[in-house]
Structure formats: C-alpha cells, structure tokens
Amino acid sequence: MVTSSGPDDVIGAKVGDARDMRRLLRRLGWHRNPLRRGTDRFEGWLNFVLIMLLLAGGTGLSVAVAGSTYRSQARQVAWERAHRxxxxxxxxxxxxxxxxxxxxxxxxxxxxxxxxxxxxxxxxxxxxxxxxDDRGGLTGPPSRRRPAADAFQAAVASVLALAAALLAVGMAGRRLLDRRRLRAWQSEWMEVGPRWSRYR
Incomplete structure (x- = not known):
C-alpha cells in the first residue's frame, strides 16, 4: 500500500525539526532566555569554542597525521621492495x-x-x-602494508582522540559551572526562601 504525505505531515515534520533544533541550542547554551546567568552564557561560549576546535583542529590534525603516516608507510614499503x-x-x-x-x-x-x-x-x-636481504641472508617477504588504509585509520584515530579530549574538557568545565550555579542558587535561596516559607 502506497501512502502519500499530506500538508499536515510536512508541517508536523517541520515542527518536530524546529523542536529538535531548539532542544539542541538549549543543550549547547545558545538559546535566548531572559533567565540566563553569566555561567550559562560562559557555558555557551565554551561549547562554541570546543566545537570550533574540533572542526578546525580535527581537520588539520587528521590531514597532518594522515600525510605523515602515508609517507612513513610508503617509504617503508619502497625500502622493503628495494632490499628484499x-x-x-x-x-x-x-x-x-x-x-x-x-x-x-x-x-x-x-x-x-x-x-x-x-x-x-x-x-x-x-x-x-x-x-x-641485500647480503643474501634469509629474511621474510615484504610486509603487506597499505599506506592509504593505514593513513585513513590513523587520521580517524587522531580525530577521535581529539574529540575525547575536548569532551573531557567540556565535561570538566560544565562540572565547575554547575558547582558555581549551585552555590549561587543556595545563596539566593537563603535570602529569598524565608520570605516564601513559614520557617523564619
């Protein structure tokens, strides 16, 4: 049975996408909210910097690691072919x-x-x-190295390592900001709480 999506389905999908985007922006601290504190704005900037570092640094790091690995492996392959x-x-x-x-x-x-x-x-x-080998001594066959595949794996591993390091920095930063927010909330509650509570 073939079903076609009507205007309501399209509108519902767009609304769902908008909600997901707002949820993501809230999670990253990039939403507009009059109740945002300085720590919330700092967390938003911290997330922005970490994402930019991952995008820019990850690209540069992967290119550098892939190039270095490829050249090293290609040299080793050429040496073994010439000397075995x-x-x-x-x-x-x-x-x-x-x-x-x-x-x-x-x-x-x-x-x-x-x-x-x-x-x-x-x-x-x-x-x-x-x-x-060159002197006639017994040795093994040339290794079956694949410089391109090894370079790709090294690049992926370097980006994953960078992402893990930046994630750890982000989590540590959020933990510190959460402690600061908790202290601020406790201090404000000590001032405002007695006005709303029967315990004075």
Missing part, C-alpha cells in the same frame, strides 16, 4: 622435519647455505623460492 629479494634455493637433502638444508646465491652473487622451510613431499634437488 626472492631467489631460488636448492634443497641439499630430503626434509626430516619442517626445514631442510639448502643452497642459494644472494644478490651479491655469493653462494650461501642454510635451513629453509620445506614440505614433506620435497626431495634433495628440489628448487624452492626464498626471500633474502
């Missing part, structure tokens, strides 16, 4: 376990021997590929 080489190694014996003795020639054209991973079906004379 895949060569062929010949098994010199049948594997008695997960490794076997093998012989290979490194990038410096020097022959080397060592134990390399081998399967149970391999035999002496089998050729296997291994990763070596």
């Amino acid at each position: 080489h895949q060569v062929w190694a010949m098994l010199m014996e049948k594997p008695a376990g997960p490794t076997a003795s093998a012989r290979w020639t490194g990038p410096d054209q020097v022959a080397r021997t060592g134990r390399i991973p081998a399967g149970p079906g391999d035999t002496a004379g089998t050729w296997l590929q291994v990763w070596v």
